[in-house]
Every structure is written in structure tokens, then in C-alpha cells.
Amino acid sequence: MISASLRSWLLSDTPDSRFQARAGRFYLGWLTFAKNPLAMLGLIILVLLVVMAVFASWISPHDPLFGNLEDRLLPPSGKFWLGTDENGRDIFSRIVFGARTTLYIIGLVAVTAAPIGLLIGTTAGYVGGWVETGLMRLTDAFLAFPKLILALAFAAALGAGLENAVLAIALTAWPPYARIARAETLTVRGSDYLAAARMTGAGGWRILFGHIMPMCIPSLIVRVSLDMAGIILIAAGLGFLGLGVAPPQPEWGSMVSEGRSQILEQWWVCTYPGIAICIVSLGFNLIGDGLRDVLDPRGK
Amino acid sequence: MLIKSRRLRGLLRTLASVLTTLFGLLLVTFVISRLLPADPVLAIVGDHATEEYVARVREELGLNKPILIQFWIYLSHVIQGDLGQSIRTSRPIAQELMNVFPATLELATLGTIIGIILGIPLGVLAAVRKDTMIDHVVRFLGLVGYSVPIFWLGLMGLLVFYAKLDWLPGPGRLDFGYEDMITPVTGLMTVDTLIAGDMDLFKNALGHLILPASLLGYFSLAYISRMTRSLMLGQLSQEYILTARVKGVSEARIIWKHAMGNILVPLITVIALSYGNLLEGSVLTETVFAWRGLGLYITDSIFGQDMPAVMGGTVVVGAIFIIINMLTDVAYRLLDPRAK
Numbered sequence: 001m002i003s004a005s006l007r008s009w010l011l012s013d014t015p016d017s018r019f020q021a022r023a024g025r026f027y028l029g030w031l032t033f034a035k036n037p038l039a040m041l042g043l044i045i046l047v048l049l050v051v052m053a054v055f056a057s058w059i060s061p062h063d064p065l066f067g068n069l070e071d072r073l074l075p076p077s078g079k080f081w082l083g084t085d086e087n088g089r090d091i092f093s094r095i096v097f098g099a100r101t102t103l104y105i106i107g108l109v110a111v112t113a114a115p116i117g118l119l120i121g122t123t124a125g126y127v128g129g130w131v132e133t134g135l136m137r138l139t140d141a142f143l144a145f146p147k148l149i150l151a152l153a154f155a156a157a158l159g160a161g162l163e164n165a166v167l168a169i170a171l172t173a174w175p176p177y178a179r180i181a182r183a184e185t186l187t188v189r190g191s192d193y194l195a196a197a198r199m200t201g202a203g204g205w206r207i208l209f210g211h212i213m214p215m216c217i218p219s220l221i222v223r224v225s226l227d228m229a230g231i232i233l234i235a236a237g238l239g240f241l242g243l244g245v246a247p248p249q250p251e252w253g254s255m256v257s258e259g260r261s262q263i264l265e266q267w268w269v270c271t272y273p274g275i276a277i278c279i280v281s282l283g284f285n286l287i288g289d290g291l292r293d294v295l296d297p298r299g300k
Numbered sequence: 301m302l303i304k305s306r307r308l309r310g311l312l313r314t315l316a317s318v319l320t321t322l323f324g325l326l327l328v329t330f331v332i333s334r335l336l337p338a339d340p341v342l343a344i345v346g347d348h349a350t351e352e353y354v355a356r357v358r359e360e361l362g363l364n365k366p367i368l369i370q371f372w373i374y375l376s377h378v379i380q381g382d383l384g385q386s387i388r389t390s391r392p393i394a395q396e397l398m399n400v401f402p403a404t405l406e407l408a409t410l411g412t413i414i415g416i417i418l419g420i421p422l423g424v425l426a427a428v429r430k431d432t433m434i435d436h437v438v439r440f441l442g443l444v445g446y447s448v449p450i451f452w453l454g455l456m457g458l459l460v461f462y463a464k465l466d467w468l469p470g471p472g473r474l475d476f477g478y479e480d481m482i483t484p485v486t487g488l489m490t491v492d493t494l495i496a497g498d499m500d501l502f503k504n505a506l507g508h509l510i511l512p513a514s515l516l517g518y519f520s521l522a523y524i525s526r527m528t529r530s531l532m533l534g535q536l537s538q539e540y541i542l543t544a545r546v547k548g549v550s551e552a553r554i555i556w557k558h559a560m561g562n563i564l565v566p567l568i569t570v571i572a573l574s575y576g577n578l579l580e581g582s583v584l585t586e587t588v589f590a591w592r593g594l595g596l597y598i599t600d601s602i603f604g605q606d607m608p609a610v611m612g613g614t615v616v617v618g619a620i621f622i623i624i625n626m627l628t629d630v631a632y633r634l635l636d637p638r639a640k
Contacts, residue, residue: 140317140320140324142324145617148583149580149583237451256449263459281449282444282447285443
């Protein structure tokens with residue numbers, strides 16, 4: 001899979017450049033990760049999810065938004081693999097297109113919540129004093145809410161809709177990131193390289209954005225990826241309560257809720273979208289466990 | 301004397317941080333309720349009210365005052381236990397929350413008890429038999445518990461145990477039509493039916509309780525067993541365990557006395573956190589099981605466009621969360637000899 005010369009370059013004991021050292025360390029981490037079959041299973045699930053989302057139009061055999069009312073609530077068959085819902089829409093096709101919604105939500109939450117946490121955490125850590133106290137108290141106040149309930153309150157105030165759901169989840173997801181960013185900032189605050197940067201005349205913002213934030217990003221990325229499964233479950237929960245996407249867009253949580261009234265007779269309507277949620281969030285959890293094994297030196 | 305005063309100072313610091321967090325919580329809910337795109341006055345008076353009436357209600361609600369004054373009014377009301385009036389029922393929200401809270405308490409408490417009784421032994425077993433089949437099964441059970449949407453598992457539970465097997469009654473806290481036969485004393489249906497001395501109704505209440513409580517119990521088990529396993533593994537690799545083995549202490553005593561003694565304090569934190577998580581899980585569980593508790597109250601209020609009620613419920617859940625954390629903190633200080 002990987003050529004011998006590249007391998008020896010990666011595993012060299014005497015790297016010639018910073019890039020080589022980093023790539024080598026990354027490769028070692030990957031070797032540990034790849035040895036863990038469950039983590040690899042998680043990765044495969046993630047890849048399948050992305051493939052499903054990208055090629056949704058090719059994979060799905062039927063239209064996900066419009067069904068034929070003659071095909072209402074049909075059980076799984078050769079034509080409709082996972083059956084149809086009460087509008088005659090193919091459930092398999094809707095699950096395939098729902099992968100897009102899921103990826104869209106977690107992607108958007110990650111790129112919204114992480115920068116908020118990063119900015120608040122690094123500012124608090126770097127500036128210190130009452131700014132730090134104030135920002136960290138705010139962070140604690142947000143952490144004091146159970147995530148789902150705070151997201152519910154935000155989503156209810158903002159109104160239903162995909163973007164509002166994303167915003168609501170992002171507003172509940174940032175506090176741990178702020179804590180991590182602050183902790184990382186505190187470890188570098190007194191370091192020599194920052195003193196050097198200050199001596200060359202770099203201003204506060206430049207130090208914050210150019211010299212502190214990059215130090216926080218690796219641990220932040222790890223933490224965000226560990227949170228993915230939780231974000232999927234909260235998004236599905238909001239969808240289930242009708243605070244997610246607007247119909248007829250397919251979203252797994254709202255698909256479960258649509259099938260609720262027919263659960264006793266047409267069990268497949270709400271069963272399969274739920275299985276999709278389980279598989280994807282399990283995949284992210286498996287990846288997270290694998291990452292933890294790679295990154296936690298105590299695990300050895 | 302010195303130790304005592306230091307402990308007292310620690311408690312005072314905990315109390316101060318709890319109060320500031322509560323203040324932050326109210327600030328957050330206040331900001332959310334002002335974020336609202338819809339006009340709260342119109343939600344109360346309706347679309348066809350006269351302009352004078354709208355102005356009067358706005359005046360009564362204090363909405364024409366500066367925002368800081370509004371926050372102050374909100375704060376002083378909440379401190380006096382006044383969470384405002386529900387738009388749907390025009391009744392005090394605090395009263396309504398008091399009425400539904402015992403249902404959630406009953407559910408979350410039984411769920412946590414199930415989680416503790418099963419989760420701790422499973423976690424210990426997995427740690428002791430690390431990398432065996434048992435360990436893999438326990439870890440997998442935990443992982444699934446982290447990955448399954450609780451509302452879906454609830455629906456599946458109803459489908460299997462109620463619809464297909466007919467072992468358990470369906471949604472609700474009692475069979476349809478029975479709910480009015482019980483006068484609420486404690487609000488806990490199982491206790492109230494016992495007080496009423498009606499064994500049939502007690503069995504009925506228990507039957508309704510068992511499925512949602514087991515579901516919450518499963519989620520609590522997933523968390524508790526995972527944490528117990530990792531805490532236990534941390535202890536079993538330490539030298540004092542080796543010393544005990546060399547001295548010939550029996551394995552059971554090493555695990556349940558020596559190692560358990562050391563992980564008990566962090567386990568209390570784990571259990572408290574899982575209790576808080578169950579309050580959260582109860583929102584979706586109660587919706588699925590038509591269980592008239594705090595969670596269903598919040599979601600019903602969302603659908604009823606009753607924002608004051610949503611915010612009231614959110615404040616109460618957040619406050620319970622903070623208080624649980626505070627009690628854990630205090631317990632930690634009292635129980636852990638190193639914290640003294």
C-alpha cells in the first residue's frame with residue numbers, strides 16, 4: 001500500500017525537516033489506529049456516509065421528496081428496499097439523501113462552534129484578569145445546562161429550520177472548546193517564543209491569532225471529532241421534536257417522528273432511519289475511541 | 301481548627317461559584333427569551349387586540365423599560381419563585397412545574413438505580429477480565445448506549461414489548477382512564493397508589509414505569525460501566541494492589557475492598573453526572589412514552605408556542621443540574637481524605 005522508501009522516510013529516526021518529523025509522527029499514530037479493527041470499522045462507516053452523501057442522486061433508486069400516493073406505506077420489497085412512508089416516498093432514498101443533511105449539520109456545527117470556543121478560550125487565557133473571569137463564568141453557565149435542553153430552548157426561540165438547529169447546537173457545543181483553548185493558552189502564555197514575538201513588535205491580536213490559536217488547534221480538532229456522535233444525536237433529537245429541517249427535506253430524526261403514528265402496523269417507517277442514526281453515531285464513537293487510544297500515552 | 305476552617309472556606313467558595321453560575325444561567329435564559337423573533341405581547345393578547353391594550357400589557361410586562369431593568373425584574377421574580385404565567389393555561393409556571401416534576405423524578409431515579417446496580421458490577425467485571433469476551437461485551441453494550449438515539453430505542457421498546465409481545469402496558473403513567481382515580485400525594489405514581497392501598501393500580505403504575513425507566517437505566521449503565529471499568533483499571537495496575545496480592549489477600553477482597561474503596565469517591569461524581577444526563581434524556585423519553593413530566597412539559601410548551609413555559613422549564617432543569625453538581629462537590633470534599 002505504501003512504498004518502502006516512503007515508509008523508511010516516514011519512520012526515520014533523524015528527520016531532516018519539521019514536516020518530515022510531523023508526517024512521521026502522524027504515520028505512527030495512523031499505524032496504531034489502523035491496528036484497531038473497531039476504529040477502522042468506524043472509519044469505513046464515515047467513508048460510506050460521505051460516499052452516500054456525495055453520490056446520493058446516483059445511489060437512490062427513487063425520488064426522495066415526491067412519492068406516488070398509490071405506493072403509500074408499502075412494506076420492504078424488491079422495488080422499495082426499505083419500504084415507503086405515508087406519502088409513498090422510498091425510505092431508502094430518503095435515508096441516502098438524509099446523509100447529506102447529517103453531514104451538513106455536523107460540518108456546520110464544527111466550523112461554527114470550534115471558532116467560537118477558540119476565540120473565547122484564547123482571549124480569556126491570554127488577556128487574563130477580569131476578562132478571563134467573566135468569560136469563564138459565562139462558559140460555566142453554558143455548561144450548567146444539559147446540552148439538549150439548552151439546544152431546545154435556543155431552537156424554540158429561533159424557530160424551526162435547519163440553520164437555526166445548527167446554530168442552536170453550536171451555541172451549546174462551544175463551552176468545552178473554550179475550556180481546552182484556555183488551558184492550552186495558559187501553558188504557552190509565559191513562553192519564550194511569545195516574548196520574542198512581542199519583542200519584534202507584534203500586537204495583541206497578531207499574537208492571539210498568529211501565535212496562540214495555532215497551538216490550540218490540534219487538541220481542538222480531536223475534541224470536536226470526539227463530540228461528533230453526540231452532535232448527531234442532539235440533531236436527531238431536535239429533528240424528532242420537529243425543530244430540525246423543514247419538510248419534505250429528509251432528515252433521519254424527523255423521519256423517525258413521521259413514522260411514529262404508524263409504528264404498530266408499518267414498523268419500517270420509523271425503524272430504518274433510526275438504524276441509520278445508530279450506525280453513523282456508532283461509527284463516530286468508534287473513531288473517537290481509536291483516536292483516544294492513539295493520543296493517550298497512558299494507554300500503552 | 302485550621303482544617304475545619306479550610307473546609308468551611310472550600311464550602312463557601314463552592315457556594316459562591318454556584319451562585320454566580322446560577323446568575324449566568326438566568327442571564328442566558330433571559331437573553332434567549334429576548335432573542336425571540338415573535339413579540340411576546342402579541343402572543344398573549346392575540347392579533348386583534350386594540351393598540352391601547354397592547355401598550356398596557358407591554359407596560360405590565362415591563363417590556364418598555366431599559367433592558368437592564370428588565371433583567372433585574374426577571375431576576376427578582378425568579379428568586380421569589382415566580383417564573384411567570386403560562387400563555388396556554390394562564391396558570392403560574394412554577395406551580396405547573398411542581399406538578400409535573402415528581403413524574404420525572406420517579407423516572408430518572410429508578411433509571412439511575414438500575415444503572416448503578418447493573419453498571420458498577422459490569423464495569424468491575426470488564427476491568428478484572430480485561431480483553432476477554434466479557435470485557436468486549438460490556439464495552440460494546442456501553443458503546444451502543446452512547447450511539448443509540450433514546451427516542452428511537454423507546455419506540456422500538458414499545459413496538460416489541462407492547463405491540464408485539466404484549467408484556468407491558470403502553471404509553472402513559474397508568475392505563476387510560478385510571479389517572480383520575482389517584483389523588484396525587486407525593487406525585488410519584490408508584491408511591492401514591494401504595495398510599496391509596498390499591499395493589500392493582502400499583503402494579504399498573506409499575507408496569508408503565510418499567511420500560512421507560514429501563515431505557516434510561518440502560519443509558520445510565522452505559523456511562524457508569526464505562527467509567528467504572530476505566531477507574532478500576534487505573535487502580536488494578538498500581539503497586540499497592542500487588543502488595544496486597546503478595547500478602548495473600550483474596551482477590552475478591554482486593555477488588556471490592558481495596559480498589560473499590562479508592563474509586564468510590566470519583567464514582568459518586570460519575571453517578572451524579574449520569575443522573576443529570578437522565579434528566580436530559582427524560583425530555584425525549586417522556587415525549588415517546590406520553591409521560592407527564594418536566595420533559596414532556598417543555599416539548600408541549602414548544603409546540604404550544606408558550607415561550608415563558610419553555611424558559612421556566614429550562615431554568616428549573618439547569619438549576620437542578622447545578623445543584624446536583626454542587627452536592628457532588630460537597631460530597632467529594634467530605635468523603636475524599638485528600639481533599640481535607
